[in-house]
Amino acid sequence: MSKNFYVTTPIYYVNGDPHVGSAYTTIAADVIAKYKKSMGYDVFFLTGTDEHGQKVEEAAKDRGLTPQEWTDSMAPRFLDMWKALDINQTDFIRTTQERHKDAVKKILKVVHDKGDIYKGEYEGKYCVSCETFVPENQIVNEKHCPDCGKELRIVKEESYFFKMSKYQDALLEHIEANPDFILPHSRKNEVTSFIKQGLQDLSISRNTFEWGIPIEFAEGHITYVWFDALTNYLTAVGYENNPELFDKFWNNGEVVHLLGKDILRFHAIIWPCMLLSAGEKLPDKIVAHGWWTSQGEKMSKSKGNVVAPLDEVKKYGVDAFRYCLMREVNFGNDGDYSTPSIVTRINSDLANDLGNLLNRTLGMYGKYFNSTIVKGDKFEPLDESVKTLWDETLENVDSHMSKLEFSKALEAIWKFISRMNKYVDETAPWLLIKDESTLERLGTVMNFLVQALYKVAVLTAPYMPTASQKIWNQLGVTKNIMEAQIEDVKGWNLLPVGHILGNAEPIFPRLETEKKAPKKDPMAINEDLEVENPIEISDFDKVDIQVVEILEVSNIEGADKLLKFKVKTGKEVRQIVSGIAKYYSNPEELVGKKVLAILNLSAVTLKGVLSQGMLLSSSEKKKLKLVEIDSSVKIGAKIK
The missing domain is CATH 2.40.50.140 (Nucleic acid-binding proteins)
Structure with missing residues (x-):
């Protein structure tokens, strides 16, 4: 089996700034990319911006700009955000780039030459916001989009259609034959039931506006935005111009698409049918995550409860923010972002569990052995149970990560961290130092703690790159932790005798929780009550x-x-x-x-x-x- 891994986020619309939802998807993709690298994979991680379509054209017009000027001003905002969130993408694609236009023209030609595109006329209700026609049986209150709720427009125009209905049975067979094709599994039934209602052919062209990729065999028509946008996944790995790269990451790699559940149907139905027609391999996994609410309510600017990622980074630090997003909810479920739960998570998991283990270990090693690794060969059955748990931790983390279960993987890591905190109490180094005959046992105990921290940092690095590097640095290790391989931390005795440890400094300072105001007496009167517009x-x-x-x-x-x-x-x-x-x-x-x-x-x-x-x-x-x-x-x- 080849060890090539290709992970993508959706390409994000440029008619608004990146928000917590897009940050969540991109951080998740970054985490799995970093993890796969630590497992020895060659990794290609793609993100980018979706820059065509009617709503982009209209947004530009509202601002007195050309669509290209508007998209050129917006794309850097996403790049800046990803840099601030410690995202390390391999490539950032823009659908206005020439390489992408060439790839779209190629796939259209292949599908057209196969006889899967024909000319017709479309009349229906169209959602500009979602860039999609809505079938009559899905319209809400006769004129509203079922996804975004906005009013639909009636559109009648000449259009070219893709024979999506032709691939209905082949797609259903593929889904059934590949249980992990759609994750989480709860989403699979939703997709298959939709397909079984009967797939309609897909309108893939528009001629009522101009901002899009022209169709070479259809004069006056531009490519419908989803047929354009989805092709980006092929573009970036050389579909049109780099067969060696394409062969490596698409044909001989594990291809994983991460996306929000609102665009699952496009990715799990339209995209596979396009690939089946074009004769290309289908992705291995299409993984849909849920939506974020803010303290129980849908986020909206009018309510003032929108979570701005950069504001959260300023409050908590980028590593804590990344950790909390990945830990707070199982990937695939909806999640609620609330300040009390974030503060509790940081204090409990990061400051108390991991931070305290690091501080205690380095403090005792400095006090007992002058921060210099000593020989320790006096083992007890307790140590073997720790080794066994570490082996189980690696297996569980890999199992969860293969299914993109980030929260469960972190749960497995923290189980090991909690075990090491308990190990401190069980071995009681402060008692071992008091007796000359137990000094060698003390060395063994302290070495186990130091090495456990060294190993744990490698597992947390995909989630918290900077904090994990600091852990290594405090352990006296100057190597780049992002180059560490999990294979290299399976064993023990990783730090040699004589290695000098660094000093402990708090990496995750505890946060103060907001004090709740005391409950008011419902029968109490306000003696200082001020009456508006008082009269006699x-x-x-x-x-x-x-x-x-x-x-x-x-x-x-x-x-x-x-x-x-x-x-x-x-x-x-x-x-x-x-x-x-x-x-x-x-x-x-x-x-x-x-x-x-x-x-x-x-x-x-x-x-x-x-x-x-x-x-x-x-x-x-x-x-x-x-x-x-x-x-x-x-x-x-x-x-x-």
Whole structure:
């Protein structure tokens, strides 16, 4: 089996800045790329930007720019973000690059020459935001997109179609024959059930806007954005111009696509059908992760709860941020990002478990042996159990990483870290130092702790590159930890006698949790209460509020918001106009109700109708409702 590994993120739309969702996918891809390198693989890691399509064209126009100027200004923002997050991609592709245009033209020609593209006409409802036509049976409330909720446009145009329906059975067979083709497995049923409903041929061209890759055999048409975008995975590994690279990473490598669950269907249905038609190998794994909420709510700018990755890095450090994203939720599930849980995770896992083990170990080694590795050959059964657990840890981590289960892999690593913290308490070095006869045993114990830290740092390096390097540096190791191989840390006795350790410095300082305000007494009064627009009692006495009975109610022609009431006061019948029509679908039900009215307002004319007072309403959640009075209260009773 070849040890070539090719991992991709989706290419990100350039009509907005990178957010926590795109950061999550890219960090995950970076972690698996770094891990595979430590396992001895040749790795190609691709990310990039999706720069064609109608919404990009419109975004540019809104800013007074050409689409190319707009995309040229946006792509660097993604590169800057990835650099700040310690992402080390092999390649960053932009769909406006010539190499990509050439690759798209090639795959279109191959599929067209095979007879899988034909000319037709498309009429349907189209979502500009998602760049997709929506079948009638999926439209929400007759005109809204089922994915983003935005209003659809009716589009009718000449189009070229890809015979996707032709590959329905072949795709289903492939999915069934390859259980890990779609991960997590819970997503597989969703995809297969959709396919079994019947695949429709795919419109792959547009001619109502210009920002896209022209189709050579279809004058006036540009390539539909998904057919364009998905081809990027082939472009980057030389589909069009580098057969040796393409053969290495696509044909003879493990190909893994990471993406959000909202674009799973495109990747698990359209993309494989394209490849089947083009005669190319299908990817090995298509892995869809869930969505992030913020403290239980969907992130939105209006709510002010959007998680900005760079802000989080400033608060916690890049390694802690990367660790928490990968640890907090199983890849594939939805996750909630909340400050209390992040702070707790950092304090518990990083400061207490790993940080404390490092500080205790280096502190004791410095105190007992002047920070110099000593000989230690006095073993006990306890040490063998640690060795056994390490072997199990490596196996479990590799098993989880092969399924992109990042959180479970970290859980296995932390199980070993917790075991080493317990090992300190079980062996009690502070007691061994007191007896000359147990000094050699002390050396063995301390060496086990030092080497455990050395080994653990190699496993945490894909997640926390800088912090793991610091661990090595504090152990007196100056080599680049990103060049370390897991094969080399399977054994023990990795640091020779005489090796000088460094000094312990906190890598993960504890964070203060926000103190919750004490619960208020629900019966307590606020003695310092400030009243808005205060009035005197004499001001209130000027207002004549009485109980009236509604005799008639009707709509006013040409005034949708107004209702005309005839009410009985204690002395006469009055006419009052009130702007509450939209809150009462059946206003006749108000006849006979006793309500409150202000009767000493000056008469006014509203939409040509006389109004001799004002009915009082309550306001709750932007809804108005007349204040109704118990039927036993007499008409004309005054409110005081």
